[in-house]
Amino acid sequence: MYPQQVHSYLRQFFTENDCYIVGEEHHYLTVQLTVDIDKKIMNRPFYWQYVEATNSEPNPAQVTFITNQTASAGSLYGEVIHFGSPRMNQLFQATRELGAYVQMYEKVDTAIGQVILTPWLGVNYKVSYCCDRTKEMLYSFGINLLTGIIKEDFHETLFATELDTVPAEHVFHVQYIIKPIRGLQRLDAAIDAIIAQDDHSWATEAKKRWQRDQRVLDYFYEDVDDKPECYNIEKKALEEQYDAKIKIEIINGGLFYLY
Amino acid sequence: MKIERSSEWEEGFIKKLDHLEKWDSWTLYKMNYDIVKMKLITDFTGLQATKYLPNLKPLTHQLEAAETVIERMNGKAILADEVGLGKTIEAGLILKEYLIRGLVKRALILAPASLINQWIEELNIKFHIPAIAYKKNVPIERYDVLIMSMDTAKKSPHKERIYEQDYDMIIIDEAHKLKNHKTQIYEFVQSLKKKFCLLLTATPIQNDVFELFYLISLLKPGHLGNYDTFQSAFSASKHDLEHNDYLKELVNQVMVRNRREDTGIEWTNRRVQIVPIQFTKEEAEVYDLLGTLQNTGSFSLITLRKEMCSSKEATALTLSKMLEEDNAQSQEVEAILAKLMALEVNSKANKTLEIIEQAQDKVIIFTEYRATQIYLQWYLHSKGITSVLFNGKFNKNKRDYMKHLFKEKAQVLIATEAGGEGINLQFCHHVINYDLPWNPMKLEQRIGRVHRLGQEHDVHIYNLAIANTIEENILALLHTKIDVFEKVVGDLDAILSNFKESV
Numbered sequence: 001m002y003p004q005q006v007h008s009y010l011r012q013f014f015t016e017n018d019c020y021i022v023g024e025e026h027h028y029l030t031v032q033l034t035v036d037i038d039k040k041i042m043n044r045p046f047y048w049q050y051v052e053a054t055n056s057e058p059n060p061a062q063v064t065f066i067t068n069q070t071a072s073a074g075s076l077y078g079e080v081i082h083f084g085s086p087r088m089n090q091l092f093q094a095t096r097e098l099g100a101y102v103q104m105y106e107k108v109d110t111a112i113g114q115v116i117l118t119p120w121l122g123v124n125y126k127v128s129y130c131c132d133r134t135k136e137m138l139y140s141f142g143i144n145l146l147t148g149i150i151k152e153d154f155h156e157t158l159f160a161t162e163l164d165t166v167p168a169e170h171v172f173h174v175q176y177i178i179k180p181i182r183g184l185q186r187l188d189a190a191i192d193a194i195i196a197q198d199d200h201s202w203a204t205e206a207k208k209r210w211q212r213d214q215r216v217l218d219y220f221y222e223d224v225d226d227k228p229e230c231y232n233i234e235k236k237a238l239e240e241q242y243d244a245k246i247k248i249e250i251i252n253g254g255l256f257y258l259y
Numbered sequence: 260m261k262i263e264r265s266s267e268w269e270e271g272f273i274k275k276l277d278h279l280e281k282w283d284s285w286t287l288y289k290m291n292y293d294i295v296k297m298k299l300i301t302d303f304t305g306l307q308a309t310k311y312l313p314n315l316k317p318l319t320h321q322l323e324a325a326e327t328v329i330e331r332m333n334g335k336a337i338l339a340d341e342v343g344l345g346k347t348i349e350a351g352l353i354l355k356e357y358l359i360r361g362l363v364k365r366a367l368i369l370a371p372a373s374l375i376n377q378w379i380e381e382l383n384i385k386f387h388i389p390a391i392a393y394k395k396n397v398p399i400e401r402y403d404v405l406i407m408s409m410d411t412a413k414k415s416p417h418k419e420r421i422y423e424q425d426y427d428m429i430i431i432d433e434a435h436k437l438k439n440h441k442t443q444i445y446e447f448v449q450s451l452k453k454k455f456c457l458l459l460t461a462t463p464i465q466n467d468v469f470e471l472f473y474l475i476s477l478l479k480p481g482h483l484g485n486y487d488t489f490q491s492a493f494s495a496s497k498h499d500l501e502h503n504d505y506l507k508e509l510v511n512q513v514m515v516r517n518r519r520e521d522t523g524i525e526w527t528n529r530r531v532q533i534v535p536i537q538f539t540k541e542e543a544e545v546y547d548l549l550g551t552l553q554n555t556g557s558f559s560l561i562t563l564r565k566e567m568c569s570s571k572e573a574t575a576l577t578l579s580k581m582l583e584e585d586n587a588q589s590q591e592v593e594a595i596l597a598k599l600m601a602l603e604v605n606s607k608a609n610k611t612l613e614i615i616e617q618a619q620d621k622v623i624i625f626t627e628y629r630a631t632q633i634y635l636q637w638y639l640h641s642k643g644i645t646s647v648l649f650n651g652k653f654n655k656n657k658r659d660y661m662k663h664l665f666k667e668k669a670q671v672l673i674a675t676e677a678g679g680e681g682i683n684l685q686f687c688h689h690v691i692n693y694d695l696p697w698n699p700m701k702l703e704q705r706i707g708r709v710h711r712l713g714q715e716h717d718v719h720i721y722n723l724a725i726a727n728t729i730e731e732n733i734l735a736l737l738h739t740k741i742d743v744f745e746k747v748v749g750d751l752d753a754i755l756s757n758f759k760e761s762v
Binding site for chain 2: 001009012013016017082083084085086092095096098099100101102103104124126128129130132133134135136137138140155163165180181184188192195200202203209213215216217218219220221222223229230233234236237240241242243244245246247248249250251252253254
């Protein structure tokens with residue numbers, strides 16, 4: 001993420017969360033936080049506890065974020081922020097919480113006349129393969145809540161579509177037949193199927209590494225009848241290190257009424 | 260295979276469906292997806308950490324070391340780069356990588372007390388890893404990355420507190436402190452769970468090959484067999500061993516060692532020489548008289564001889580203590596003491612002065628004795644040479660201040676052994692090893708204070724040794740130990756002299 005990208009990310013994030021941008025140049029941005037955003041990104045729970053306990057006037061921070069340090073010659077006072085800095089991670093985390101669920105309606109040209117929108121459930125999954133190494137995959141699925149048809153790369157297809165949070169007046173949308181929670185279960189099953197078909201030599205390899213290390217460990221304690229506690233500790237460490245597992249996480253998702 | 264899925268999103272979704280909560284913004288939704296996509300770790304191999312550390316400019320050998328440890332050694336390794344090549348950076352990269360990949364949540368770092376602040380600074384500032392120093396009332400369960408001194412960690416009640424925690428990664432700096440398997444700290448580390456583990460030391464062998472055996476047995480017990488099989492397979496005795504090629508290969512499976520010359524960086528030369536010195540007749544006489552004493556109590560003749568090679572002040576201190584103890588030889592001791600105090604010349608100090616005057620530059624002198632340290636300061640002062648003292652017990656502020664004084668005001672820094680670790684003095688190009696330690700790696704650590712990244716001049720090392728004394732034996736033993744090191748670990752930069760001498 002280049003400084004420029006960080007900068008526009010910040011502007012977008014704060015604007016979207018009703019934080020007033022007090023001042024801005026290409027290398028910095030000064031913003032008046034709201035109470036909610038302060039709580040999410042400023043890391044000062046004790047202050048907020050105090051405000052709430054004493055019922056005092058909340059005073060959310062005003063912060064200057066320096067997005068391009070090389071350009072900021074002079075005496076600009078503020079917090080340097082870049083991809084990987086702790087504050088940036090907090091912003092990402094906040095985005096994660098604040099951008100998890102949507103309900104959107106496709107905007108349709110009024111000239112077409114009366115239109116009926118179909119309900120879809122869209123879900124973005126992150127799948128992680130973990131042993132002593134990791135690999136992650138992102139899957140975006142949509143399920144048609146009338147027919148049960150499943151589309152891959154669903155999120156990408158939405159880019160071409162104009163969406164709004166409220167339906168236009170002349171637009172009707174059909175109630176779903178498949179309940180969203182039921183739809184979610186079907187998507188979960190689709191993810192499982194993809195995982196089942198995938199190549200899992202990574203897990204086999206991890207198992208081999210595990211067995212090799214276990215043999216070495218056993219060799220060290222070969223002649224010891226009563227294995228000491230550190231043998232068991234090492235054994236457990238090997239399990240935690242190499243044991244293969246798959247984590248499935250939902251990034252975000254929502255209901256989409258599409259033409 | 261185990262599959263873990265979280266129902267968290269689903270629970271939130273139900274609330275939205277039931278109109279209990281407002282839906283989120285479409286813009287934030289898209290931003291969320293984009294960020295996750297951008298941060299996605301699409302490959303089992305390769306380093307992610309560098310993307311997150313735009314201000315850190317790791318060197319090629321540091322990146323390669325990190326990759327090797329993660330991809331070939333599965334996160335358990337000895338980082339044994341020569342002094343000054345940035346082992347801390349390598350360890351930081353590896354820890355960061357595991358944190359990013361979610362394989363490590365909590366890490367424990369053990370370091371000598373004098374290096375704790377440096378670790379905290381490096382991790383927080385260079386790596387954005389929030390690390391905190393252990394203190395008695397710090398609620399350690401709330402912090403993910405904890406740094407503490409080995410001396411604290413091995414003792415109750417601290418060790419119990421640490422055992423209660425569940426750390427995924429253990430990093431041990433200056434790990435040669437674990438060379439002895441009978442120590443408290445060794446036992447402490449042995450009983451720690453080591454899922455991922457890094458041992459940092461430039462000197463995995465200091466005296467003999469068993470030290471390396473014990474170090475590796477902490478990291479990966481069984482890798483070199485158990486004690487008996489190790490000993491018989493390599494016919495290992497203290498300073499000799501067979502099958503060293505095979506052993507070297509095994510060692511290299513768990514050890515990364517970069518040498519200065521492998522780094523692709525232009526290094527300045529190391530000009531090392533042994534400076535032989537002759538005692539005056541009077542000095543030699545006292546030295547010989549010391550040899551006539553019987554080995555008594557807690558004071559060994561070896562110590563006395565070494566001290567005599569250093570200064571009369573150091574020797575006198577020990578002799579006086581001998582007198583305080585109930586001693587059958589008190590008459591002899593007093594006689595020697597009288598002769599000792601009558602000495603007017605210190606040949607070694609004279610030689611030192613000569614070297615300093617020739618250098619016309621900043622010089623570091625390492626001595627093993629506090630008494631010598633103070634004497635040398637007085638002696639140099641009497642010759643119009645300014646100096647500052649340095650020793651390992653100084654706290655960080657005092658260290659920094661002494662370093663500052665040395666850089667700005669004084670020509671000479673006189674350090675005791677303990678001063679060898681953790682200070683960087685690239686602005687100086689002359690090192691005098693006034694006394695020789697038994698352990699060659701101590702010499703390497705000393706030289707490493709000066710001959711490290713950032714040094715722009717050739718570095719001159721002077722190893723002083725007095726002829727016909729115990730210092731000649733020490734030299735011989737140092738050569739033997741260096742030989743074992745090179746057979747098992749790999750070549751070393753010049754420590755004693757630029758020419759390999761047969762002993």
